[in-house]
Amino acid sequence: MKFRGLRLLSVVGLLYLMLYLYDEGKMTIAVKKASTLFGELMLIFPLIIVVMALITYYVNPRKIASHLGEESGLKGWMIALSAGIISHGPMYAWYPMLEDLVKHGLKKGLIATFFYARSIKVPLLPIMVAYFGFGFTLILTLYILLASVIQGLLIDQICGRNKKCD
Amino acid sequence: MKQGNKKKSFQKSLKQAALSFASMMPMILSIVGLMGLFQAMVSRELLASLFTGDPVKDTLIGTVAGGIAVGQALVSYILGGELLEQGISIYAVTAFILAWVTLGIVQLPLEAEVLGLRFTIYRNILAFISTILVSIGTVWTIGVIG
Numbered sequence: 246m247k248f249r250g251l252r253l254l255s256v257v258g259l260l261y262l263m264l265y266l267y268d269e270g271k272m273t274i275a276v277k278k279a280s281t282l283f284g285e286l287m288l289i290f291p292l293i294i295v296v297m298a299l300i301t302y303y304v305n306p307r308k309i310a311s312h313l314g315e316e317s318g319l320k321g322w323m324i325a326l327s328a329g330i331i332s333h334g335p336m337y338a339w340y341p342m343l344e345d346l347v348k349h350g351l352k353k354g355l356i357a358t359f360f361y362a363r364s365i366k367v368p369l370l371p372i373m374v375a376y377f378g379f380g381f382t383l384i385l386t387l388y389i390l391l392a393s394v395i396q397g398l399l400i401d402q403i404c405g406r407n408k409k410c411d
Numbered sequence: 412m413k414q415g416n417k418k419k420s421f422q423k424s425l426k427q428a429a430l431s432f433a434s435m436m437p438m439i440l441s442i443v444g445l446m447g448l449f450q451a452m453v454s455r456e457l458l459a460s461l462f463t464g465d466p467v468k469d470t471l472i473g474t475v476a477g478g479i480a481v482g483q484a485l486v487s488y489i490l491g492g493e494l495l496e497q498g499i500s501i502y503a504v505t506a507f508i509l510a511w512v513t514l515g516i517v518q519l520p521l522e523a524e525v526l527g528l529r530f531t532i533y534r535n536i537l538a539f540i541s542t543i544l545v546s547i548g549t550v551w552t553i554g555v556i557g
């Protein structure tokens with residue numbers, strides 16, 4: 246297995262070392278914050294691995310291309326929107342799964358749609374209503390859905406069928 | 412026998428998924444590390460102090476600040492609520508809470524590594540523009556509906 250991102254990890258390690266030399270207290274806070282975040286992520290990782298395994302196991306790569314590929318049509322957009330709305334955890338936790346799907350023919354526009362639709366956080370909607378009101382939450386949610394699809398369509402236009410974004 | 416083969420092949424899928432995920436762990440740890448650094452260095456008060464009171468400027472500032480900021484979406488709502496109380500325009504606050512979840516400067520290196528640099532640049536530019544338009548559209552629509 247080849248690890249990816251070791252160079253970036255070294256740079257981040259160096260930043261922590263510099264912060265330690267400059268302000269030890271702040272470095273301790275940063276480590277605590279990062280540890281808490283990683284602890285929260287540990288709860289999501291198994292879910293993502295199981296979802297990846299289920300896709301590999303149950304879905305034929307050709308079917309991925311037909312459901313989420315260039316010819317997926319309305320079904321593809323609906324899947325991308327729904328997946329974005331129900332997916333939990335930070336965006337970057339889903340990158341490994343998306344990378345796998347791209348290899349099997351997932352079109353890039355649907356990734357943009359998936360990412361933007363993730364801003365609709367269903368469990369947090371009641372809190373948003375409490376802070377900003379029902380009308381605001383409803384209209385914002387509708388516009389996010391619309392913007393998600395428009396972004397996907399634009400990405401498909403920009404990237405084109407000759408794989409300009411690869 | 413068939414059941415056994417199926418079981419074996421699901422285990423293989425699981426192993427394959429776990430390995431694929433594990434190979435990306437240094438990247439994920441880097442992003443988590445950067446987020447820890449950011450949260451330690453940039454306080455909520457500092458973020459709130461960026462806003463000027465000018466709705467146009469603040470909408471842009473809100474989008475940029477939300478894109479740079481990291482943390483749970485819930486924190487952006489709380490901070491957004493506080494900003495509204497301080498008299499910051501609803502356009503700016505909407506842009507801020509939306510950019511918080513849709514843009515992520517910190518995770519750009521990982522996105523570019525996994526999905527390609529060009530895709531990452533295009534997607535983030537579009538998300539930036541969309542965030543401003545959605546914010547203006549939302550507030551404007553609420554104003555029209557009353």
